Amino acid sequence: MRSEKSKLLRRLKNSSCLFASLSLIYLGFLFLSDLVEIGLGMLNHSVNQSFISLLGWSFLEDLKFYLFWLLPAYLIFLPFHFLLPRVAKGFFITAFIIFFVIQFLLIFYFNTTLLMLGSDLFGYSIQEIIQTVGASDSLSLAQVLIFIIVISAMIYSLLVIPKKSNLNWQYSIMLPVLSLLFLIFGSGFSADTSNLSSEFENNLVRNKSAHFYGDAYAYFNPEVYEIDIYAESYLRDLSNGxxxxxxxxxxxxxxxxxxxxxxxLSPFFETKEKxxxxxxxxxxxxxxxxxxxxxxxxxxxxxxxxxxxxxxxxxxxxxxxxxxxxxxxxxxxxxxxxxxxxxxxxxxxxxxxxxxxxxxxxxxxxxxxxxxxxxxxxxxxxxxxxxxxxxxxxxxxxxxxxxxxxxxxxxxxxxxxxxxxxxxxxxxxxxxxxxxxLDVLLTISTHDPFLTDEPEKYDRLFEERMEQLEFHEEKKRDYRKYQKQYTSILYADDALQDxxxxxxxxxxxxxxxxxxxxxxxxxxxxxxxxxxxxxxxxxxxxxxxxxxxxxxxxxxxxxxxxxxxxxxxxxxxxxxxxxxxxxxxxxxxxxxxxxxxxxxxxxxxxxxxxxxxxxxxxxxxxxxxxxxxxxxxxxxxxxxxxxxxxxxxxxxxxxxxxxxxxxxxxxxxxxxxxxx
CATH class of the missing domain: 3.40.720.10 (Alkaline Phosphatase, subunit A)
Structure with missing residues (x-):
């Protein structure tokens, strides 16, 4: 009997150590995704905060996301691995890889569109999604290389590091305990990013997967988030409508x-018979x-x-x-x-x-x-x-x-x-x-991918416009990051004049x-x-x-x-x-x-x-x-x-x-x- 208990305890310890090893790899690549996202954000867009500042806020957001899900994942993994150890390990490794594939796609989407993808994905048909994605040159060669390198490194880490890991099981059990303490005392914590200078910077440091999955859950389960608009607190006097x-x-x-x-409008207009x-x-x-x-x-x-x-x-x-x-x-x-x-x-x-x-x-x-x-x-x-x-x-x-x-x-x-x-x-x-x-005209030129049939002309007008606006050289460099967008605006203005x-x-x-x-x-x-x-x-x-x-x-x-x-x-x-x-x-x-x-x-x-x-x-x-x-x-x-x-x-x-x-x-x- 004592031998059976000892064997059972050993298997539980091994499961906890394996989970800790996998989850720390997950956290490491979560932080690596922050490095990629903040780096791309600063390379391709205009920011006022320092790299360290933005990275710190991003790490904080990801740590919150990690601690929120760590205990539920542990409680699923433990019995699963105890019963089917190879299947459980393979399943969780696959889930991690799929998560980061989606995470990086969400990061690249934001880096291109500056929009946080959420439940709006479900408001469009497959045909409309294909049309929208097809219109955009959203994936650069650099992004594809980053994606391949990171996912390859992740697969290697998940397959090799747990075998060589020698984590003490007491330290391993501390991770779900920390998650439990966070869920009890810190789940309502919200990072104060009010000192960030723009909406873009606020969104840049947010975890894109947390936003996407939270938004998707709210979309498919609206009753969880709905306020009872018929409750007594909302039934005020509506005599004025x-x-x-x-x-x-x-x-x-x-x-x-x-x-x-x-x-x-009448005071401003002359009227005619017709x-x-x-x-x-x-x-x-x-x-x-x-x-x-x-x-x-x-x-x-x-x-x-x-x-x-x-x-x-x-x-x-x-x-x-x-x-x-x-x-x-x-x-x-x-x-x-x-x-x-x-x-x-x-x-x-x-x-x-x-x-x-x-x-x-x-x-x-x-x-x-x-x-x-x-x-x-x-x-x-x-x-x-x-x-x-x-x-x-x-x-x-x-x-x-x-x-x-x-x-x-x-x-x-x-x-x-x-x-x-x-x-x-x-x-x-x-x-x-x-x-x-009554004629209604809807234009499309100022839409991603922001291409015109006279690029040289509008590139020149863009440079001339920045001179007319008396931009200094550093500001010009920032604006050139959005040259396609600004040239399309100048083109649209020119077309209206015509x-x-x-x-x-x-x-x-x-x-x-x-x-x-x-x-x-x-x-x-x-x-x-x-x-x-x-x-x-x-x-x-x-x-x-x-x-x-x-x-x-x-x-x-x-x-x-x-x-x-x-x-x-x-x-x-x-x-x-x-x-x-x-x-x-x-x-x-x-x-x-x-x-x-x-x-x-x-x-x-x-x-x-x-x-x-x-x-x-x-x-x-x-x-x-x-x-x-x-x-x-x-x-x-x-x-x-x-x-x-x-x-x-x-x-x-x-x-x-x-x-x-x-x-x-x-x-x-x-x-x-x-x-x-």
């Missing part, structure tokens, strides 16, 4: 309310960070800057999505996000009021122009649901037009901005109808309104803050303007459709109901910095964590105060935080009810005001 709106039938139509008729043409230009990635005077990265859009001085201009404007999926429903329909973006509802998409279908019902001819595949992000389905007349995408360009140069993979998104605008103008010349037009210049030659130019904004900010240039991703300019330019003006108040894409419809209704008698389900209440034309809107922001198709109300921005559990130029500062005002959390949860409740009901507005309204 969410966002001050008067709702009509919240039970059946959560967002259906009386119209807020604030025609703020309704104006409207050209909406959605520029991929056009962020305020590098657009127009006062941009904190410098003004790389000289034409747009000059155009804004002749326009109505909102420098503190917000997109409602962190990616392109949100821009059409938000800007054209002021619509809620549903579960994974309104357009992802596809066949369940309810009939709604929008600029497209309301103006079509009032005699407008409607068109959408895109240089790529209009079915990406389900855009085509959304447009057809809104009875659009024409969808012109990559299949409708003449053979003489050239696509964007292909990436190394051979893939291209489609046609560049100049080709898109050229095809648009060509089709305008072929028009025979005298009806007013479009406006050509349009001025048309007879209908004098009765045309141009609306120019970004779908979101380019993420591949490091961001300074959380709000930076949504911060875009809005420019309304037209010969019909009686005067130009700059409005520093905050508005968003949600507010464009309500304001345009109110303007056209009051001046051109277009028929629109006195009720709608718009989330926006109209553009704010107050010139000082303020915010009167409730603005939910959906970062990815699967991630709804941002909300702006007043001069505050709620991001997850963090509260930021916005400054006059949309800079933000982390604050700990619990009263303000609770107010934003409450308002945000009310929006989420309505959005959840909409997902369930799939109703946005009664059929009695749509049948009266929309062409079927």
């Amino acid at each position: 969410y966002a001050g709106l008067e709702y009509i039938d919240e039970t059946n139509y959560p967002f259906f309310h009386k119209q807020v008729d604030q025609d703020v 309704a104006p043409n409207i050209v909406i230009i959605l520029v991929e990635g056009l962020g305020r960070a590098f657009t127009n005077k006062g941009a904190y990265l410098g003004n790389f859009t000289p034409f747009l800057d000059s155009l804004s001085n002749q326009s109505l201009y909102w420098p503190n404007f917000l997109s409602n999505g962190g990616r392109t999926f949100a821009v059409l429903p938000s800007l054209l329909g002021s619509l809620p996000f549903a579960e994974n973006g309104f357009m992802e509802m596809e066949g369940d998409m309810p009939t709604q009021l929008s600029l497209l279908n309301l103006l079509k019902n009032n005699g407008y001819e409607t068109s959408f122009y895109y240089g790529g595949n209009s079915e990406f992000d389900q855009m085509g389905g959304y447009l057809r649901k809104n009875n659009i007349d024409h969808i012109i995408d990559e299949d409708d360009f003449p053979e003489s037009y050239q696509k964007i140069p292909a990436a190394l993979s051979g893939f291209t998104w489609g046609y560049a901005d100049k080709e898109l605008y050229g095809n648009f103008l060509r089709n305008k010349e072929l028009e025979t109808s005298d009806s007013p037009k 479009l406006i210049s050509s349009y001025k030659e048309r007879t209908d130019f004098e009765n045309t309104v141009f609306i120019i904004t970004g779908d979101h900010r380019i993420p591949e240039i490091p961001m300074a803050s959380k709000i930076d991703r949504y911060h875009v300019p809005l420019i309304i330019y037209s010969p019909l303007l009686k005067r130009s003006a700059e409005f520093r108040s905050i508005s968003s894409h949600f507010d464009i459709a309500p304001s345009l419809i109110s303007f056209l209704k009051n001046n051109y008698q277009i028929k629109a109901p006195e009720v709608n389900a718009f989330l926006g209440q109209g553009l704010d034309t107050i010139r000082r910095f303020q915010n009167e809107h409730y603005i939910p922001l959906k970062q990815t198709k699967t991630e709804l964590r941002d909300f702006v109300m007043g001069e505050y921005h709620l991001n997850g559990d963090d509260l930021y105060k916005l400054g006059p130029n949309m800079e933000e500062e982390l604050v700990t005002d619990m009263s303000e935080k609770e107010e934003l959390q409450y308002a945000f949860e009310q929006f989420k409740r309505k959005n959840a009810e909409f997902i369930k009901a799939k109703k946005i507005i009664p059929d009695s309204i749509t049948s009266k005001y929309l062409s079927q």
